[in-house]
Amino acid sequence: MTDDLSLRASQLRQLVAYHAYRYYVLDAPEIDDAEYDILFNELKRLEADHPELITPDSPTQRAGAPPAEGFVKVTHPEPMLSLGNAVSPEELAAWRDRFLRLLPEGQQIWYVAEPKIDGLTVVLHYETGLFTLGATRGDGYVGEDITANLRTVRTLPLRIPVSKSGPPPPTRLVVRGEAYMSKAEFARFQAEQESAAGKRYVNPRNTAAGALRNLDPAITASRPLDLWAYQIVALEGGLTLTGQWDALNYLADLGFPVELNNSRHFDDFDALSAYCESWGATRDELPYEADGLVVKVDDFALQERLGFVGKDPRWAVAYKYPSAEALTRLLDIVVEVGRTGVLTPRAVLEPVYVGGVTISSATLHNADYVDERDIRIGDTVVVRRAGEVIPQILRPVAELRTGDERAWSMPEVCPVCGEAVVRYPGEVAYYCENSHCPAQLVRRIEFFVSRGAMDIAGFGSKQAELFVQQGLVRDVADIYELPKHRETLLGLEGFAEKKVDNLLEAIEASKAQPATRVLTGLGIHFVGGTVAELLLEHFRSFAELAASDEASMSQIEGIGPRIAGSVAAWFGQPDNGEIVRRLAEAGLQMALPEQAPASERPLDGKTFVITGTLPTWSREQATEVIKQAGGKVTGSVSGNTDYLLAGEKAGSKLDKAAKLGVATLSEEDLRAMLHL
Numbered sequence: 001m002t003d004d005l006s007l008r009a010s011q012l013r014q015l016v017a018y019h020a021y022r023y024y025v026l027d028a029p030e031i032d033d034a035e036y037d038i039l040f041n042e043l044k045r046l047e048a049d050h051p052e053l054i055t056p057d058s059p060t061q062r063a064g065a066p067p068a069e070g071f072v073k074v075t076h077p078e079p080m081l082s083l084g085n086a087v088s089p090e091e092l093a094a095w096r097d098r099f100l101r102l103l104p105e106g107q108q109i110w111y112v113a114e115p116k117i118d119g120l121t122v123v124l125h126y127e128t129g130l131f132t133l134g135a136t137r138g139d140g141y142v143g144e145d146i147t148a149n150l151r152t153v154r155t156l157p158l159r160i161p162v163s164k165s166g167p168p169p170p171t172r173l174v175v176r177g178e179a180y181m182s183k184a185e186f187a188r189f190q191a192e193q194e195s196a197a198g199k200r201y202v203n204p205r206n207t208a209a210g211a212l213r214n215l216d217p218a219i220t221a222s223r224p225l226d227l228w229a230y231q232i233v234a235l236e237g238g239l240t241l242t243g244q245w246d247a248l249n250y251l252a253d254l255g256f257p258v259e260l261n262n263s264r265h266f267d268d269f270d271a272l273s274a275y276c277e278s279w280g281a282t283r284d285e286l287p288y289e290a291d292g293l294v295v296k297v298d299d300f301a302l303q304e305r306l307g308f309v310g311k312d313p314r315w316a317v318a319y320k321y322p323s324a325e326a327l328t329r330l331l332d333i334v335v336e337v338g339r340t341g342v343l344t345p346r347a348v349l350e351p352v353y354v355g356g357v358t359i360s361s362a363t364l365h366n367a368d369y370v371d372e373r374d375i376r377i378g379d380t381v382v383v384r385r386a387g388e389v390i391p392q393i394l395r396p397v398a399e400l401r402t403g404d405e406r407a408w409s410m411p412e413v414c415p416v417c418g419e420a421v422v423r424y425p426g427e428v429a430y431y432c433e434n435s436h437c438p439a440q441l442v443r444r445i446e447f448f449v450s451r452g453a454m455d456i457a458g459f460g461s462k463q464a465e466l467f468v469q470q471g472l473v474r475d476v477a478d479i480y481e482l483p484k485h486r487e488t489l490l491g492l493e494g495f496a497e498k499k500v501d502n503l504l505e506a507i508e509a510s511k512a513q514p515a516t517r518v519l520t521g522l523g524i525h526f527v528g529g530t531v532a533e534l535l536l537e538h539f540r541s542f543a544e545l546a547a548s549d550e551a552s553m554s555q556i557e558g559i560g561p562r563i564a565g566s567v568a569a570w571f572g573q574p575d576n577g578e579i580v581r582r583l584a585e586a587g588l589q590m591a592l593p594e595q596a597p598a599s600e601r602p603l604d605g606k607t608f609v610i611t612g613t614l615p616t617w618s619r620e621q622a623t624e625v626i627k628q629a630g631g632k633v634t635g636s637v638s639g640n641t642d643y644l645l646a647g648e649k650a651g652s653k654l655d656k657a658a659k660l661g662v663a664t665l666s667e668e669d670l671r672a673m674l675h676l
């Protein structure tokens with residue numbers, strides 16, 4: 001009877017361990033969760049009724065060990081040494097050249113590259129398949145016994161092989177691996193902790209370290225950790241392995257989680273080097289943090305022969321990528337004034353190497369961003385620079401505060417001109433509304449000449465700053481007076497004859513830009529390209545627009561009271577009226593071209609929406625055709641839509657048009673209507 005039960009318990013242990021392995025390690029379950037629960041619960045019941053059947057490798061025993069008083073020291077069977085680094089293909093080649101010198105010429109070398117997991121080194125001992133001891137790396141020679149905590153790691157095999165088809169267990173096996181917390185688990189854990197305890201954890205690695213070194217295994221169990229195994233430290237009574245690639249596969253066969261998906265075997269150094277160079281792009285997409293690759297000479301006999309220099313093996317090297325995140329000190333917060341007078345806080349940082357460059361500045365977006373994250377001057381902050389994006393400050397590390405940090409708030413006056421700063425209800429931004437503020441002036445000039453507006457080649461921020469500083473440009477209309485200052489320009493540093501001529505030519509050419517670009521370029525608050533177009537299509541000219549009022553602007557579809565208010569206020573300022581007058585005088589386009597007479601505008605007052613792919617017209621061409629004929633094109637189908645111009649692969653707009661009873665036209669229909 002007890003034999004039967006004992007047999008059943010053993011079967012259940014094996015089944016549960018196997019299916020957990022399929023689920024957690026291979027990510028390929030063979031049974032569903034409910035079936036798994038039935039097995040697990042049966043085992044639990046059996047053990048509850050017959051505690052003598054409980055074994056240390058039972059899956060029920062992962063959590064539940066009582067808190068420890070402290071950790072017992074463990075001497076490693078072999079020193080757990082570290083690695084040298086290479087950060088470029090050149091350094092990788094230099095590493096290879098260093099050991100090649102010690103080998104006979106023409107020696108064939110195979111390599112293995114594996115992710116360098118950013119976690120905590122653990123050393124796992126197995127006696128005839130049973131997990132008996134797990135230790136931290138410690139100082140490399142002596143670590144601490146954290147067996148109870150490691151049992152809670154779901155992917156760590158408590159007994160090997162995990163699967164019946166696996167090789168028989170060696171009599172003794174010591175494995176080196178990395179315990180880590182996945183990015184997803186970290187995010188979940190962090191969110192949970194923040195709402196529950198208001199506590200912040202800095203990164204997955206520190207969180208995993210805290211969990212592993214917790215005296216209470218129940219706490220470790222509540223912080224889901226994972227494992228990657230990558231090195232055999234000792235092996236007795238198992239297979240004879242010839243190299244690292246063999247070892248990785250053997251570990252995987254025994255049921256250890258091994259990162260074979262991102263590991264490669266190379267018989268050629270150049271291919272290895274190319275892999276190292278390209279793998280950096282993959283790294284950010286991994287579900288766990290890796291700070292590089294570990295490159296190893298595959299062959300164990302060669303490894304033995306190459307040995308160590310100091311604490312680093314000659315046969316392995318860490319190929320590291322610049323980290324996308326780093327810690328540094330926030331030295332100050334300065335405020336910059338933008339084109340529309342928006343005040344933007346910017347972080348002045350102690351220079352730090354992150355994402356491949358050294359940065360000393362990062363945007364803080366707006367005052368709310370600073371407030372919400374409680375970012376203080378003097379804080380140690382986490383900065384991130386991924387790819388080409390502007391560096392960001394993610395958060396302060398509150399744990400590292402000394403008490404000398406200073407809270408920051410938006411100044412009450414503009415740091416450049418000293419005028420009072422305002423904030424509109426419902427907006428995050430603070431503004432300096434002094435239109436003569438020199439900071440704003442530079443930004444306004446910059447914007448006026450930029451690609452989205454007048455598109456003046458050879459005129460950028462540098463020139464804007466210089467001309468403002470020299471007093472040559474006090475408003476955008478002054479740009480067109482620059483030809484009068486040719487001599488002065490030639491006297492400026494870096495302005496040779498050719499350069500001045502090109503610039504003046506580009507300025508002249510910009511006079512042909514359509515009126516909508518001129519209006520956009522003025523940088524009126526809330527008036528971008530689309531709004532400028534809506535306004536001018538309605539009013540046709542600056543003169544009409546300036547003469548109108550808020551109420552009539554608000555009549556235009558797409559123009560709300562906020563925009564109308566801002567435009568009316570801008571034109572209401574005498575200085576601005578003067579700028580418009582001077583721009584007109586300089587010969588800029590201050591009106592849309594004359595429209596065809598009403599008889600030639602068959603689509604007058606008709607609103608179109610375009611959807612799908614038309615047989616011959618591009619969307620822009622169709623829009624132009626409709627506008628020429630007096631019609632209007634908007635983005636979405638509504639009660640105001642007269643026609644839906646639909647091509648192939650028209651989507652939901654077609655259904656919506658049908659529902660609202662909006663007529664649908666093909667390109668052919670429209671051509672017929674317009675006799676084209």
Ligand code: IVH
Pocket residue numbers: 081082083084114115116117118119120121177178230231294313316318
């Ligand atoms: S091999 C002598 N392989 O990176 C062999 N280490 O300085 C040295 N690490 O803390 C270790 N992933 O624990 C190796 N696939 C991997 C690794 C790896 C992460 C850690 C290692 C150590 C550091 C190396």
